[in-house]
Amino acid sequence: MILIGELSLWVALLMAAWAAITSFAGGSLGREDLITSGRRGLYVTTLMVILASVGLWTALLSHDFSLSYVAGHTSANMPRVYVFTAFWGGQAGSMLFWALILSCYSSIAIWSVREKARELAPFACGTLALILLFFIATTCFKANPFDRLAFVPADGKGMNPQLQNPGMAIHPPNLYLGYVATAIPFAFAIAALITRKLDASWLLVVRRWSLISWFFLTVGITLGMWWAYVELGWSGYWAWDPVENASFLPWLTGTAFLHSIMIQEKRGMLRKWNVVLVVTTFLLAIFGTFITRSGIIESVHSFAQSPVGTWFATFFFAATGATIYFVATRLKDLEATAVLESMVSREAAFLYNNLVLVGIAFSVLWGTLFPILSEWVRGSKITVGPPFFNTVNIPLGLLLLALTGIGPLIAWRKASTSNLKRQFIFPTASGVVVGVVLFALGMRNYHALIAYTLAGFVSGTIGQEFYKGIGARRSIHGEGLFVAVVRLIARNRRRYGGYIVHAGIVILFSAFAGLAFKKDHDVQIKAGETKVLVDPLGHTWRFVSQGVSTSETLNRFVTAIGLEVFRDDVRQGILTSEKRQYFDSNKQPQFEPSTEVGIRTSAMLDLYVVLAGVRDDTAELRISFNPLVVWVWIGGMIMAIGGLIVMWPQAERRRAPSGYVATLAPAHELVTAE
Amino acid sequence: MHRREFFRRAALGGAGLVTARVLDAQGTAKPQAPATGNTSNLFDMNQDAAKTVRRPARAGAAESMDDEDRDALVREIRCQCGCTLDVYICRTTDFSCQVSPAMHRDIISLVEGGYSAQEILDSFVTTYGERALMAPKREGFNLTGYLMPFAVLGVGAVALTTVLRRMSNRAAPAVIGARVVRSAEGDATDDEMARLNAAIRKDE
Numbered sequence: 031m032i033l034i035g036e037l038s039l040w041v042a043l044l045m046a047a048w049a050a051i052t053s054f055a056g057g058s059l060g061r062e063d064l065i066t067s068g069r070r071g072l073y074v075t076t077l078m079v080i081l082a083s084v085g086l087w088t089a090l091l092s093h094d095f096s097l098s099y100v101a102g103h104t105s106a107n108m109p110r111v112y113v114f115t116a117f118w119g120g121q122a123g124s125m126l127f128w129a130l131i132l133s134c135y136s137s138i139a140i141w142s143v144r145e146k147a148r149e150l151a152p153f154a155c156g157t158l159a160l161i162l163l164f165f166i167a168t169t170c171f172k173a174n175p176f177d178r179l180a181f182v183p184a185d186g187k188g189m190n191p192q193l194q195n196p197g198m199a200i201h202p203p204n205l206y207l208g209y210v211a212t213a214i215p216f217a218f219a220i221a222a223l224i225t226r227k228l229d230a231s232w233l234l235v236v237r238r239w240s241l242i243s244w245f246f247l248t249v250g251i252t253l254g255m256w257w258a259y260v261e262l263g264w265s266g267y268w269a270w271d272p273v274e275n276a277s278f279l280p281w282l283t284g285t286a287f288l289h290s291i292m293i294q295e296k297r298g299m300l301r302k303w304n305v306v307l308v309v310t311t312f313l314l315a316i317f318g319t320f321i322t323r324s325g326i327i328e329s330v331h332s333f334a335q336s337p338v339g340t341w342f343a344t345f346f347f348a349a350t351g352a353t354i355y356f357v358a359t360r361l362k363d364l365e366a367t368a369v370l371e372s373m374v375s376r377e378a379a380f381l382y383n384n385l386v387l388v389g390i391a392f393s394v395l396w397g398t399l400f401p402i403l404s405e406w407v408r409g410s411k412i413t414v415g416p417p418f419f420n421t422v423n424i425p426l427g428l429l430l431l432a433l434t435g436i437g438p439l440i441a442w443r444k445a446s447t448s449n450l451k452r453q454f455i456f457p458t459a460s461g462v463v464v465g466v467v468l469f470a471l472g473m474r475n476y477h478a479l480i481a482y483t484l485a486g487f488v489s490g491t492i493g494q495e496f497y498k499g500i501g502a503r504r505s506i507h508g509e510g511l512f513v514a515v516v517r518l519i520a521r522n523r524r525r526y527g528g529y530i531v532h533a534g535i536v537i538l539f540s541a542f543a544g545l546a547f548k549k550d551h552d553v554q555i556k557a558g559e560t561k562v563l564v565d566p567l568g569h570t571w572r573f574v575s576q577g578v579s580t581s582e583t584l585n586r587f588v589t590a591i592g593l594e595v596f597r598d599d600v601r602q603g604i605l606t607s608e609k610r611q612y613f614d615s616n617k618q619p620q621f622e623p624s625t626e627v628g629i630r631t632s633a634m635l636d637l638y639v640v641l642a643g644v645r646d647d648t649a650e651l652r653i654s655f656n657p658l659v660v661w662v663w664i665g666g667m668i669m670a671i672g673g674l675i676v677m678w679p680q681a682e683r684r685r686a687p688s689g690y691v692a693t694l695a696p697a698h699e700l701v702t703a704e
Numbered sequence: 705m706h707r708r709e710f711f712r713r714a715a716l717g718g719a720g721l722v723t724a725r726v727l728d729a730q731g732t733a734k735p736q737a738p739a740t741g742n743t744s745n746l747f748d749m750n751q752d753a754a755k756t757v758r759r760p761a762r763a764g765a766a767e768s769m770d771d772e773d774r775d776a777l778v779r780e781i782r783c784q785c786g787c788t789l790d791v792y793i794c795r796t797t798d799f800s801c802q803v804s805p806a807m808h809r810d811i812i813s814l815v816e817g818g819y820s821a822q823e824i825l826d827s828f829v830t831t832y833g834e835r836a837l838m839a840p841k842r843e844g845f846n847l848t849g850y851l852m853p854f855a856v857l858g859v860g861a862v863a864l865t866t867v868l869r870r871m872s873n874r875a876a877p878a879v880i881g882a883r884v885v886r887s888a889e890g891d892a893t894d895d896e897m898a899r900l901n902a903a904i905r906k907d908e
Contacts (some may be wrong), residue, residue: 263797370871385860393853400849417839652796
């Protein structure tokens with residue numbers, strides 16, 4: 031099976047090339063036979079990549095250490111689940127994993143539109159096959175997981191201990207699912223540009239796949255934050271590391287697109303802008319991968335670096351160049367078919383929302399690249415760390431939060447003054463009440479105060495929208511509260527799913543603001559000793575050391591400290607924090623010791639204990655009180671649920687987006703009477 | 705394919721290849737961190753990166769700040785082991801790092817010697833360069849880094865507002881149906897606009 035897998039990868043390379051050539055040729059010449067051959071070529075490529083993946087999984091699970099990848103990322107004594115996830119735990123495997131997802135996505139996307147978008151499909155198929163060709167070629171020539179060692183070691187090195195965590199097992203696949211899904215809208219955008227079929231028909235496919243991408247990126251980023259928090263021991267979940275930023279960039283532009291696409295669907299506006307956002311999202315996903323793998327920017331994730339960075343750079347510039355060419359030569363075809371009626375309209379609000387989202391994306395990209403720019407210009411290296419990103423992005427984030435509340439309150443086309451008054455009064459009052467109450471309670475951190483005030487405002491907006499919708503259903507249909515809520519969401523999934531996403535955003539921002547009150551304590555403690563600390567909410571915590579213990583388990587030595595914890599003299603239980611030294615089957619230590627944080631979660635704050643080490647019977651600990659952290663995970667989950675609701679197909683009426691746009695006269699048919 | 709188009713595409717491909725060669729060369733020339741045999745699981749740790757940042761204590765010096773302010777200062781200084789973390793977090797997370805404890809000792813020594821936060825930061829910058837700070841100083845070229853996002857957003861906001869104003873000032877054409885005649889700018893009455901909007905909404 032391993033040999034079949036290896037051979038399949040090479041066949042996939044040829045088939046992807048075939049699919050690209052025949053699809054483009056078939057589309058250009060209008061030859062149905064070539065188009066069909068190209069499509070089938072894509073399906074066969076997918077089958078071959080699946081076989082190659084099964085081959086690699088077989089090698090991993092059978093501990094075939096003759097393969098460099100298997101020996102480098104697994105060992106015989108590793109838990110089976112992590113042997114399975116080692117597929118994407120290293121560079122070469124993750125490249126194949128990327129190709130696997132892309133080929134499956136591509137086949138599904140092309141199969142689903144083979145009859146509906148006959149003109150676009152060949153070019154979309156060709157573009158996807160080209161992207162797939164790049165990934166398979168990179169896997170074959172630069173990061174081949176089937177490369178063999180000159181000798182067969184008795185055991186493998188094992189997996190980086192920090193990757194042996196449930197979060198890390200599921201976070202990368204989700205991110206990959208999100209990253210790779212950006213390729214489908216990109217391919218259809220390129221197909222629409224090539225064929226000049228830039229009407230609303232391509233939007234349906236693009237929107238669906240953009241939502242899929244957004245959903246998985248949201249889940250992936252949230253899981254990544256959770257992994258960093260529970261595994262790395264830094265007491266935080268976001269460090270503005272280049273690799274984190276790389277995942278955030280396509281999320282931002284993807285979010286902007288999901289807002290602006292509504293304007294194109296409803297009003298036929300923003301066609302150029304939407305094409306730019308779709309392709310930018312894909313290019314940022316590629317750029318992010320380039321940053322991660324090339325090592326051109328200093329990152330704590332440098333374990334992921336390899337020679338594929340150069341290939342990604344080449345691909346990125348080639349794709350960017352081709353995109354610029356196609357957009358530049360099709361500008362006339364992208365003219366809007368409607369004009370803005372009023373500055374005070376939802377369209378305008380969405381555009382400002384887009385501006386802020388893209389502005390944040392720029393600021394993140396700028397901060398990530400600024401060390402390189404600074405070195406070029408001044409010749410000296412600088413660090414652009416969290417203080418920089420927080421300084422720049424907190425104001426922008428607050429602006430975005432405000433717009434999250436403002437947008438839904440303004441009517442499409444044109445809002446009247448009375449409409450604005452009616453819509454804004456309750457949300458504004460909610461925000462003001464929250465702000466005043468928190469100020470009266472003594473909150474003097476102004477960033478946090480503004481964040482909570484705006485959170486109150488946006489919550490007011492969401493609450494008002496639900497209240498009105500539920501009220502209308504109850505009065506019209508006579509439904510009970512629960513039924514009205516369910517049907518309101520089910521019958522208007524895009525709108526109310528979107529509000530649920532906004533609710534998740536509000537919760538996330540509130541949780542982020544909680545970090546302003548975080549407290550860390552550097553503690554040395556011996557067995558039997560007691561330490562007393564006060565948390566940001568004024569509670570007194572008492573920690574009694576139960577001493578340091580050592581033990582051995584499956585593939586690691588464990589040094590652990592147990593602390594008996596009391597809050598305001600009420601016993602909370604025993605909290606343990608560990609240092610782990612992983613070893614292979616021969617008990618040879620592998621990797622450096624890793625940290626297992628002791629965390630006690632409550633709604634208001636997390637107690638976070640890190641065992642830094644033990645010196646002369648004294649345990650050195652960092653004890654942190656991290657307010658509202660659990661709400662980051664809850665907010666992320668709510669956003670994902672909202673995304674799922676928005677994505678779910680409307681069973682009762684599947685029709686083209688907003689009939690109004692479909693009947694619009696093309697721009698070139700408009701004449702002006704002077 | 706037209707000749708012009710062919711050359712355009714060839715130029716685009718060429719640009720990509722040149723960039724790739726430059727990056728390849730950079731990659732080859734990139735200095736590798738010394739192999740110390742004592743590294744991190746996530747990055748190349750340089751255990752020899754610590755340098756001494758000591759200055760003689762001032763006469764009759766008392767500690768220049770309390771523990772809370774000192775910890776805040778420690779968070780402004782970056783550990784040089786390669787972790788990208790500040791000295792406080794690195795030191796209290798990972799015992800295998802020998803750089804952050806050394807840097808922390810230097811900070812304590814300077815605090816005890818009566819030096820202010822700014823003087824301590826300056827000392828570290830003198831010894832390690834500006835990369836000793838977690839964020840660049842807000843001066844000179846670095847200001848570009850801090851201000852550029854706001855400048856871009858500001859320019860974007862002005863441009864967007866101008867475009868939207870211009871668009872909204874044009875009379876909205878009745879665009880439903882086939883050929884449409886756009887009326888001259890601003891000659892529709894409010895009543896006409898209201899009826900038009902109502903018709904459009906009905907059509908939606």
